[in-house]
Amino acid sequence: MTFNSTLDTIKTYEAGKPIELVVREYGIAPDQIVKLASNENPFGCSPKVKEAVRAIIDNMALYPDDSMVKLKTALSAKYAIAPNELIIGAGSDQVIEFAIHAKAHEGSKVLMNSVTFAMYEVYAKQVGAHILRTASREHDMEEFYALYAEHKPDIVFLCTPNNPTGDGLDAEKMLSFIEKVDSDTLVIVDGAYMEYARFKDPSKAVDPRELIARFENVLFLGTFSKAYGLGGMRVGYGIAQAPIIKALYKVRPPFNITTLSLEAASVALEDEAFVQECIAYNFEEMKRYEAFAAAKGINIIDSYTNFVTLSLPEEKNSSKIAQELLKKGMIVRDLSSYGLNAIRVTVGTASQNDRFFELTNSLL
C-alpha cells in the first residue's frame, strides 16, 4: 500500500513521558513519581471546574453542543471579541492544524524560529510545505523580516513566550514586524503561555483584541492546557478576523471538543482568581530555580512561562541527565531533539521543586 509521499519526511512528535510510562518502564510507584515535563499547572484546575464536570457526568453519552455556545460566549466576553472571531480546537494544537490545512499546500513556505514548538513543522510537512527557520535561538524580528522579504512565506509562526525556551518577545517589536508583512501572509501568534507573560511583564503581553483589530492576517492562539490547568481536556482556541475563522471552520471536524471538556473550559473562565493565584505562585517558586542555577553556575533562560530551561555546560549531557532523573522517578524534558544541550523543567509545587533540587544536586 502506497501513501502520500509527504508522509516520508514527518517525524513523530515526542511527547512528555506520562507517569504511566515511567511506572511501566521502571516499576516506580505512581505516588513516587514527579512529572515536571509537560508544563501542566501543578495545582490542576479550579475546584469549581471539577464540581461542574462531576455534575454533568451523565452527559457523556450526548454528542457535544457543536456550536459550543457556552464556551464561545465566555471566551468572547473575556477578550471582548465577537463569537465569529473565535474557533475552538482540541488544544491550540488543533487550531495550528486547521490553519495549515486551510492555508498551506505542497510547495507552500512556512517560516518559524530556529527553536520553537515542534508541531508547526510536523503539520506543515503533512501538506508538503517547505520549512524556513531563523538562526537565532530567540525570536529576532530583523532576522524574521529578512527571511520574510526573501522568501515571502505563506505562513509565519511567532511563539511568544516561546516553547521550549521560555523567553518572551517584546510586543512592540512583534507588532512592527507584522506591520511590514503582506496581508496575504498569515501570521500566527502562539500565546499558549501568554497568561504568564502578561503577569510578569506587560511589555511582553499581546492583546488578541487589539491584534485582530489592527491586522486582517493575524491568528492568535490560546489554550486551557497551561495556566487553566486542563491539559488533559484538550481545549484551545484561535482568535482572528471573521474571514480567517470562516476558512478554518471549513477544515474543522464536527464535535472536536468533548462534552465534558466544553463544560470544564467554560467554568474555568469563571474562576480567574484561581488562575492568577497559581501564576503568582509560579513566579515565586521560579526564583528558587534561578537561585539554584546561579549557585550551580548554570545558565537559565529568563522565563515568561511556567517552566525554566537550563542550558547545560558541555560536560553535562542533557539526555543523560534526563535519563538519570527518570530512573529516580523525576520526569523532565530533554531538549536535545531541538538541538539544545538543555533540560526544560516545569515549575511545580514547592515540594516537587524541592525534590528536583535534591535529585539534581549531585548531577548538575
Added chain:
Amino acid sequence: MTFNSTLDTIKTYEAGKPIELVVREYGIAPDQIVKLASNENPFGCSPKVKEAVRAIIDNMALYPDDSMVKLKTALSAKYAIAPNELIIGAGSDQVIEFAIHAKAHEGSKVLMNSVTFAMYEVYAKQVGAHILRTASREHDMEEFYALYAEHKPDIVFLCTPNNPTGDGLDAEKMLSFIEKVDSDTLVIVDGAYMEYARFKDPSKAVDPRELIARFENVLFLGTFSKAYGLGGMRVGYGIAQAPIIKALYKVRPPFNITTLSLEAASVALEDEAFVQECIAYNFEEMKRYEAFAAAKGINIIDSYTNFVTLSLPEEKNSSKIAQELLKKGMIVRDLSSYGLNAIRVTVGTASQNDRFFELTNSLL
C-alpha cells in the same frame, strides 16, 4: 487573505441539533425535550464508566497518556489483534480524516455509496479528491465493482450498517468485492453500528480480525459513540495491518483523546453485559416503530442499527415534519440534505418512543 482553493467546495457538516439549541431557539425547558437525532444510546454508558471517570477528575490537568496503553490493551484483547494494528481517534470520524490525509491528495478518487455518512465527502474534498458515488440507495457490490474497475479509486468507503439509512450489507458479498480490489486501493469498512448488526443478524457481521488477516488494504472503523454510550467523549478506532496503522499515525496529532475519554472507553469495555442489554432493548423497541410504520402505511428501512429511517410519501415533506416536531421539543434528523424525503429517528427509551408516536400520530 486567500486560502486553499479546495476549501471552496466544502460544505459544512450538518450535525444533529443539540438540546441546548432547541432550548435557545424555542424556549422549551430542557426536561421537555426529547432528542432522537444523533443515535446516542438512550441509557448512556455503563454506571461503572461514570464511577471510573469521577474517580480521576483530578487528572484533568494532566496530558493524556499518548501511548494510550490501557485502552489499546483492552481493545486489542477484545478483537484478538496486536496493539500495532490499532489506532485511536477522536471518534471514528478522526480515523477517516487520518486515512484521507495519509492516502488521498488533489486529484485522488474516492468511491462511496450514493447515500452514506456525510463526512467521507467532506474530508475527501479538503484534500481536493474527486468523489465517485453509486446510484443505488443500498450498497450494491456489483455497482461498486463496476465503478471501481472503471475509475480505480484510491479509497473505497463501505459503511455497514449504513448511516443514515440503517440497512446492512451482506458480509460475504462485501468480502467477495474486496477480494477483487487491487491491494493499493484502501478499502475502509465503517462499522460504527456493527455491534447492532452482529446482534441482529450474524450474516451482516464483520469480524475485524478476520478482515485484516485476509486483506492488507482494509481499514475497519469502530466507535464508542453508539452502543457504548459515549458520544460526548469522542473515542473511535481503526483496525488494519501494521503498515496502514503506521501511516495513519504520521498524521495523528498527539494527545488526540482526552484523559477522561481514555478512561471512559477503557472501562466501557469491561461492562459488555450492559452494552448487550441496551442492544437487546433497542431491537425490542424497534418493533414498535415497525408496527407504527406499518399501521401508517409508511415505508421503514430494515434497520441493523439503533435508529430507524422512515421514507415518507411525497405529500409528507420530511423537512416540514422535522421542523414541526422540533417546535414541540422532539429532535429527529431530516434527511433531505441526503436527497431523501425521509426522517431518521433514534430508537430511544420506551417513554421517549411513546412521545414520538404521540407527537407524530397526527403528522404522519
